Amino acid sequence: MRDLCLAALDAATRAGASYADCRALRMLRQNLACEDARVSQLHDRESLGLGVRVIADGAWGFAAIRTLSKSEAEKAARTAVAVARASATAKAKPVLLVPEPKRTSSFRTPFEIDPFLVSMTEKTALLLAINDRLLKRSPLIRKAEAAMTFKKDERWLMSTEGTDLSSVTVTSAAWYTATAVSRGDAKSRSYNPPPRNAGWENIDAADLLANCDRVADQAVQHLSAKECPVGTRDLILDPLHLALTIHESVGHATELDRALGMEESLAGRSFATPDKLRRLQYGSERVNLVADNTLPGGLATQGFDDEGVEAQRWDIVKDGLFSGYGTSREVAAAIGEDRSRGACRADAWSSIPIVRIPNLSLMPGKAACTVEDLIADTKDGIFIEGMGSFSIDQMRCNFQFGGDAFWEVKNGKITGMLKDVTYQSITTDFWNRCVGLGDQRSWVPNGVLxxxxGDPMQISQMTHGAVPAKFQGIQVGGARAAAGA
Ligand SMILES: [Zn+2]
Structure with a gap:
């Protein structure tokens, strides 16, 4: 692979590129799903290819190949330069990259059991056993769905600046949902243990079967839950729920390409423009949101990004103050930074790297506090678990979130289940209403897979760790029609 990359870099330079990088990638993907007593999806794919990215005449060019030969690699490099030259005729200003030290290194996800060495038979047997247990728990459980996903990427990245890197990353995840049906209504409950960059041991650690009875019981309980009240309530949000709230209202909002107006497709702008950096009170003083692509097991932890920038840890929101962005080598200079944060990734060898949300987590509170303490300290509130529907505007400002399970809290105690709960807020108003955080013991590294x-769309993954958190006086109920964004 290194020989092919070197050949492509030489060809790009000869064709007139002022910069080039070449990324070869071998991708293994397995998706398995079972519905009730049948296997509904078995997807097992290997994809190998190479992408060449160049700057010529001050503009980007990119080309990719799946036929791995020296002549094809050289041809791809020449095509990328031709694309750059064509793009240059319409450029607003030349692309300039902030410096990154030249490095030679390799990274590997630590894992105990390669999930690709565990048989499909063993995997589907576990998924079918989960469904069987969910369905047998109650006659009201009419649907059980269980799924797993595994990824393994072997990556080589070289550049005309002398970067010479390689990595092996592995991701393992499993989840399931039980749906109860009665009197023309259907309600569900899901189990989503944290997906991690780890091996099959992450599936073993998830206690999938041990949670089936609870999940089925709560799906049934969900059927007879009370309607969501309308008004303001204090919300206690669990770490899994917060993973999605963090993702949508902080992660996407602080991608610098969006904030600069360079990424407008797919709800792609942001209210968090650079003039607000180190000025905007994004949240209350207890809110600390830290980006960390060195996080062990993190879904965006891969040693270096697809521009060869070393994984880093930095503040996005520090003591409530808006403090940083996710950046690439192209956009970092726009906020006066002299090095990229290393948040530029592609989802395949055939995709050009774009600014991506890093692992981004809500840090624990300093005082000893559990979710039980947060509930005990709440007079009139709702405890929300898990991810549900969401809707957020293209500026990442006005939003509405649902959830997976909702519990009424009265005078410090859970008094029953609620259904169809949604809450509405404005990003900075919401985070400034954060009045309580669990401590380190309650931190859970959930994430988004x-x-x-982008356009064409790329799919990426990142961890959003969080502690349970309390938000005071949030508008609930009166759900507007939700639309994905
Ligand atoms: Zn997203």
Missing amino acids: NCGK
């Missing part, structure tokens, strides 16, 4: 961005 299906973040869509």
Whole structure:
């Protein structure tokens, strides 16, 4: 692979590129799903290819190949330069990259059991056993769905600046949903243990079967839950729920390409423009949101990004103050930074890297506090678990979130289940209403496996760790029609 990359870089330079990088990638993907007593999806795919990215005449060009030969690699490099030259005729200003030290290194996800060495038979047997247990728990459970996904990427990245890197990353995840039906109504409950960059041991650690009875019981309980009240309530949000709230209202809002107006497709702008950096009170003083692509097991932890920039940890919101962005080498200079944060990734060898949300987590509170303490300290509130529907405007400002399970809290105690709960807020108003955080013991590294961005769309993944958190006086109920974004 290194020989092919070197050949492509030489060809790009000879064709007139002022910069080139070449990324070869071998991707293994497995998706398995079972519905009730049948296997509904078995997807097992290997894809190998090479992408060449160049700057020529001050503009980007990119080309990719799946036929791995020296002549094809050289041809792709020449095509990328031709694309750059054509793009240059319409450029507003030349592309300039902030410096990154030349490095030679390799990275590997630590894992105990390669998930691709575990048989499909064993995997589907576990999924079918989950469904069987969910369905047998109650006659009201009419639908059970269980799924797993595994990824393994072997990556080589070289550049005309002398970067020479390689990595092996592995992701393992599993989840399931039980749906109960009665009197013309259907309600569900899901189990989503944290997806991680880890091996099959992450599936073993998830206690999938041990949670089936609870999940089925709560799906049934969900059927007879009370309607969501309308008004303001204090909300206690669990770490899994917050993973999605963080993703949509902070992660996407602080991608610098969006904030600069360079990424407008797919709800692609942001209210968090550079003039607000280190000025805007994004949240209350207790809110700390930290980007960390060195996080062990993190879904965006891969040693270096697809521009060869070393993985880093930095503040996005520090003591409530808006403090940083996710950046690439192209956009970092726009906010006066002299190095990229290393948040530029592609979802395949055939995709050009774009600014991507890093692992981005809500840090624990300093005082000893559990979710039980947050509930005990709430007079009139709702405890929301898990991810549900969401809607957010293209500026990442006005939003509405649902959830997976909702619990009424009265005078410090959970008094029953609620259904169809949604809450509405404005990003900075919401985070400034954060009045309580769980401590380190309650921090859970949940994440997102299906973040869509770009045009054509790319799918990426990242971890959003969080502690349970309390938000005071949030508008609930009166759901507007939700639309994905
Ligand atoms: Zn996303």
